[in-house]
Amino acid sequence: MSVSxxxxxxxxGEQKAVDGISFEAEPGKITGFLGPxxxxxxxTMKMATGYIRPTSGRVVVAGLDVEENPIPAxxxxxxxxxxNPLYLDMYIREFLRFIASAYGLNNSKKRVEExxxxxGLERERSKKLSALSxxxxxxxxxxxxxxxxxxxxxxxxxxxxLDPNQILEIRQVIKDISADKTVILSTHIMQExxxxxxxxxxxxRGTLVANDELSSLKAGLGNTTGIIMEFEKPVNKEVFEEAxxxxxxxGKNSYLIASDRSDLRAELLRITSEHDLPLSSLTKAxxxxxxxxxxxxxxxxx
Numbered sequence: 001m002s003v004s005x006x007x008x009x010x011x012x013g014e015q016k017a018v019d020g021i022s023f024e025a026e027p028g029k030i031t032g033f034l035g036p037x038x039x040x041x042x043x044t045m046k047m048a049t050g051y052i053r054p055t056s057g058r059v060v061v062a063g064l065d066v067e068e069n070p071i072p073a074x075x076x077x078x079x080x081x082x083x084n085p086l087y088l089d090m091y092i093r094e095f096l097r098f099i100a101s102a103y104g105l106n107n108s109k110k111r112v113e114e115x116x117x118x119x120g121l122e123r124e125r126s127k128k129l130s131a132l133s134x135x136x137x138x139x140x141x142x143x144x145x146x147x148x149x150x151x152x153x154x155x156x157x158x159x160x161x162l163d164p165n166q167i168l169e170i171r172q173v174i175k176d177i178s179a180d181k182t183v184i185l186s187t188h189i190m191q192e193x194x195x196x197x198x199x200x201x202x203x204x205r206g207t208l209v210a211n212d213e214l215s216s217l218k219a220g221l222g223n224t225t226g227i228i229m230e231f232e233k234p235v236n237k238e239v240f241e242e243a244x245x246x247x248x249x250x251g252k253n254s255y256l257i258a259s260d261r262s263d264l265r266a267e268l269l270r271i272t273s274e275h276d277l278p279l280s281s282l283t284k285a286x287x288x289x290x291x292x293x294x295x296x297x298x299x300x301x302x
Contacts, residue, residue, distance in 0.1 A: 001027050001062040001076065001151035001182050003048065008057035010043050017043045019206040020057065025199070027151075030174065030183040032197035032214075034190075036297050040206040041186045042082050045156050048184070049079045061152055075103075078150035082157050082186075084141035088130040092121060095129060096143055103148040115143035120169055134161030142170065146177065153183045159192065171196055190290045200289070204297040217292060226258035227268060232278035239275050243267070251294070253280075 003025040010018040018040040025031040035041045046052045048059045050066045050073060059066040064073045087095055093112055100108035116125050119139040124132060129140060138161055145153060158174065159167045167189075174183065175196045187193060193200060193214070200217055202210040210217055231253045240247055240257070245268075247255040257268065265282065272279045 003152055003182055003184065004060040005044070005048065006058050006060065008044060008047060008059065009055045010040070010047060010052070011055045017206055018047070018054075018203075021203060021206070021208040022057075023201050023208065023211045025182050025184050027182045028179055029198040030178050030185055030196055031199045031201060032193035033184055033186040033201050033203075034188075034193065034293060035203040038205075039203050039297075041203065042156055044203070045079075045081070045154055045184070045186060049077055049154055050074055051079075051081075075148070076150055077152045077154065078145035078148065079153075080138075080141045080145040080155045080158055082160075084137055086129050086137060086140060086144075089128065091128050092116065092125050092132075092140060095140065096147060099144050100147055105148060111147055115147050118146070119143045119173060120166075135163060135166050138162060139166075139170070142173070151181055153177070153181050155183065156186045157188070158185065159187065159189065167192070190288070190293065194289050202293060202296055209296045210292075214289065218289075226256055226260075226284075227264055228254060228256050228281075228283050229268060229272075229279065230254040230281045230283075232280050235277050236275075239277075240268075240271060243271055250291075 005021060005023050007020045007022055008018055009016070009020050021044065033041055033044070043052070047054045048061075048066065050070045053067060061073045062076055066073045087098075090098065093116070096112040096115060097108050100111055105111055116122060119142050121136065121139055121143065124136050129137065132140065138158065142155075142158060145155070155174070159170050162170060171192060174185065185193075185197065198213065200210060200212065200214050201208070228250050230251075234253055237247045237255070245257050245259065247257060250256040257264070261267070268282065271277075
């Protein structure tokens, strides 16, 4: 039940929101789908689920072209959009039974109770949706996406609005159910991707910039040896350059000094002390997903 994105393009007027991206998501794996705000992630997911039509290219779900066979493709797909649509005047059980009936489930009552337990809604089960916090509404949205036991699950910011404990719980739910499903997960939380995703796809300004397993992605970009220095305010980089160090921008008032010198940390601290520079932190540089994302998207909002 793989998902194949093939040269997918979407144009709105004069703006090309998605520009010929291609990748595959495989069964039993969680694919992290990343990109800066406005990069085209939500547009891609809406095309993948058949909610909007692509300008060109195609999406194939379990051998079904989503545009040519929209109903069969949707029957095996669960979708939690970024802006979770709910009927707020309904109660939780009432809403989930309505969704179950829309899918024609025969054991709807039993399935609703299973979903309530799975996503952690037991204490809220008798409430109206309008009385729920954003985090619990997200749980209802996840239950809605899962209620028909889809083989493909597409989640757009599933942990948005959750507190840290809830995030861990929902991550575990997603990880547990992924064994027999193809999961595509969009999120801005890099730790989330590193914790549960097997594959990483990154887009920037509508184009594909990375598609690989996380470990391979880190290895392919090469290991970074050096120090990242963060200052309280802008500093004169010349004092470091005069000492033979090259500084590369690594964020606001942050710089990467790439070097394998054994005395690198001591030397940098000496320079900051001599010139009375307002140093906030000094950390070892490593290829975290956050750094890889920053490098591939150039740290810019699309």
